[in-house]
Amino acid sequence: MTSQEEIQAQLADIWARHLGVKQLTGDDNFFALGGHSLLGVKMIGAVQEKLNLGDELKPADLFEFPTLAEFSAHVHALTAPSEEFGEI
Numbered sequence: 614m615t616s617q618e619e620i621q622a623q624l625a626d627i628w629a630r631h632l633g634v635k636q637l638t639g640d641d642n643f644f645a646l647g648g649h650s651l652l653g654v655k656m657i658g659a660v661q662e663k664l665n666l667g668d669e670l671k672p673a674d675l676f677e678f679p680t681l682a683e684f685s686a687h688v689h690a691l692t693a694p695s696e697e698f699g700e701i
Contacts, residue, residue: 615664615692621685623663628681631656639682643675666691 625637632646643653653675661670669691678684 615689617685617689620664620689620692621681624660624685624688625681627656627659627663631659637681639680639685641681642679643681643684644679648675660688664688664692 621639628637628641628643628646629635631652632643632648634646637646643656648656650672654672657670657672657675661667664670666688670688674687675684678687
């Protein structure tokens with residue numbers, strides 16, 4: 614399983630390439646850095662491919678989780694195995 618820190622580092626690289634910035638912190642906001650909906654769609658596609666997420670990750674997720682830390686936590690939740698229920 615990939616840790617949230619590893620996912621955030623991978624996402625920071627993708628965000629930096631798409632946004633044309635050199636460094637990002639967890640508090641950086643996609644839209645404040647110049648991101649827009651079309652760029653968001655392209656970036657979501659890159660994240661889906663890199664992390665093998667398919668349609669689980671949606672462009673609208675950027676609006677709900679606009680900072681790198683929030684988005685990373687969301688992506689981590691999507692990639693984490695679902696918890697098993699105990700025996701009945």
